[in-house]
Amino acid sequence: MTRRTYAYKVVGGNEILADVYRVGRRRSPVIVWLHGGALMMGHRGNLAESQAQEYLAAGYRVVAIDYRLAPETKLPAIIEDLQDAFRWVQAIGPELFGADPGRIGVVGGSAGGYLALMAGCCVQPRPRALVSFYGYGDIIGAWYSKPDPGYCRQPLVSREEALASVGQPGISGTPGPNERWRCYLYCRQQGLWPREVMGADPEAEPERFWPFCPERQVSGDYPPTLLLHGDQDTDVPYARSVDMAAALARAGVQHELVTIPGGGHGFDGAGDEAAKAARRKVLEFLGKHLAG
Numbered sequence: 178m179t180r181r182t183y184a185y186k187v188v189g190g191n192e193i194l195a196d197v198y199r200v201g202r203r204r205s206p207v208i209v210w211l212h213g214g215a216l217m218m219g220h221r222g223n224l225a226e227s228q229a230q231e232y233l234a235a236g237y238r239v240v241a242i243d244y245r246l247a248p249e250t251k252l253p254a255i256i257e258d259l260q261d262a263f264r265w266v267q268a269i270g271p272e273l274f275g276a277d278p279g280r281i282g283v284v285g286g287s288a289g290g291y292l293a294l295m296a297g298c299c300v301q302p303r304p305r306a307l308v309s310f311y312g313y314g315d316i317i318g319a320w321y322s323k324p325d326p327g328y329c330r331q332p333l334v335s336r337e338e339a340l341a342s343v344g345q346p347g348i349s350g351t352p353g354p355n356e357r358w359r360c361y362l363y364c365r366q367q368g369l370w371p372r373e374v375m376g377a378d379p380e381a382e383p384e385r386f387w388p389f390c391p392e393r394q395v396s397g398d399y400p401p402t403l404l405l406h407g408d409q410d411t412d413v414p415y416a417r418s419v420d421m422a423a424a425l426a427r428a429g430v431q432h433e434l435v436t437i438p439g440g441g442h443g444f445d446g447a448g449d450e451a452a453k454a455a456r457r458k459v460l461e462f463l464g465k466h467l468a469g
Contacts, residue, residue, distance in 0.1 A: 178233055183273070185242065185265040186258070191347040193258060195265070196221050197274045198229050198239040206280035206467040207266060208232050209296075209304070210241040213287030215364075216255060216374055217247050217343070218357045220350035225446065228456070235460050237467075238276055240266055243350035244292075248343055248360065248373040252389055256299055258349070259292055263300045279305075280467045284459065286310035286445065287413060294391035294421065297400045306466035307402045308459050310445050311413050314392035314421035317379035320414050321370045327411050328365035339363035392424045401431035403462045405455050407440020433462070 178200055184192035199205075210229075212219040221241040232239050244258040263281070270276025283304045285293035290312020297307050315321075342359040351357055364370040371379045371386065379386055387393050402425055406418035418434055425432040435458055437444050437451055445452050 178230065181274070185269075186261045188245070189347045191349065193243055193245065193349045194221065195240050195242045195262060196224075198233055198241070199274055200233045202275060204271065204275045204277050205236055205238050206282065206305075206463075207238045207240055207270065207276045207278075208463065209262065209266060209281060209283045210239055211259075211283065211285030211289035211292045212241070212243075213285065213289045214246075214351075215361045215370070216252070216288045216291075217361050217364075218351055218355075219246075219288070220352045222350075222352050228445075231456060231460065235464065237282075237463070238270075238274055240270070240276075245347060245349045246351070246357075248376075249346050249348055251376045252374050255292075256295060256389065259296060260300055263296070263304075267302075280469070282306040282308065282463050282467050284308040284310075284463075285312065287312060287442065290413075291316070291391070294402070295389065297402065298391055298394040303398065303400050305400060306463055307400050308462065309402065309404050309418070309421075310455075311406045311410055311418070311442055312404070312421075313413050313417035314395075314424060315390050315417065316374070317371050317383060317386045317390065318417075320417070321368075322379050323368040325365045325368070328362060331362065331366075333366055334359050334363040336363065392421055395424045395428045395430060397428050397430065399425065399428060399430045401462075401466050403433050403435065403459065405435045405437065405445070405458070407437040407442065407444045409439050410442045412442040 185195045212223040221243045224241045242262045267278040283293040283296045290309035339360045342356040377385045404418040408415045422434040
């Protein structure tokens with residue numbers, strides 16, 4: 178396995194990076210992998226090497242991307258990064274790393290799952306298949322726009338602490354030690370995540386959020402979608418994938434919701450049989466929809 182890092186775009190003098198994993202020289206279908214972290218944390222290096230190896234063994238190129246992070250960068254610009262990453266894979270990928278631009282799938286977890294679902298709405302040409310681990314198609318529901326009881330049981334973070342943990346313009350990727358989680362915790366305790374990520378009040382201006390809610394954007398040509406979610410997830414409620422599945426069903430989109438009984442947030446990183454079965458299901462789904 179080889180891994181090489183490229184800048185897929187430059188904004189304000191800041192390079193936004195992608196790691197490309199490959200084996201062999203044959204032109205191959207591509208998985209664009211999107212990290213989680215509430216759009217506020219995380220980086221392309223969060224892809225576990227063992228999972229990258231599984232995708233490579235199944236015959237894929239893997240492109241794990243960074244994107245600019247909130248609250249410094251607001252959601253419309255984050256989505257621009259997502260679109261630009263796909264344009265880069267489609268335009269440069271065939272020559273640079275043997276990508277087949279007609280066979281691109283997307284895999285993401287949590288906020289990465291949300292971005293995977295957004296890719297089905299905002300990327301052209303549309304990806305061939307989407308996989309969302311414990312993602313969400315709604316960003317203004319009470320689960321995100323009201324104080325969360327579970328997070329409120331943790332020591333309260335002040336606004337001053339939250340702001341002190343962020344503030345780096347154009348930051349994309351957070352591989353080193355940092356305390357950006359304080360900003361996220363503050364947002365969940367206060368019900369402010371949509372405001373900090375969009376820069377708008379979801380109660381006063383809900384229409385500004387609608388283009389960024391995949392549940393509201395599903396149409397008949399939306400890509401086939403696999404949703405995987407633990408029914409004991411205390412971060413992103415299981416109901417978020419249930420509701421997304423209902424939206425896909427109403428539009429007549431090929432989809433499947435895989436429920437992990439007792440599964441929590443991040444269940445796919447475990448070594449138990451449920452996690453292994455879920456990852457096998459993903460490979461089966463991708464194989465069906467990314468075949469030549």
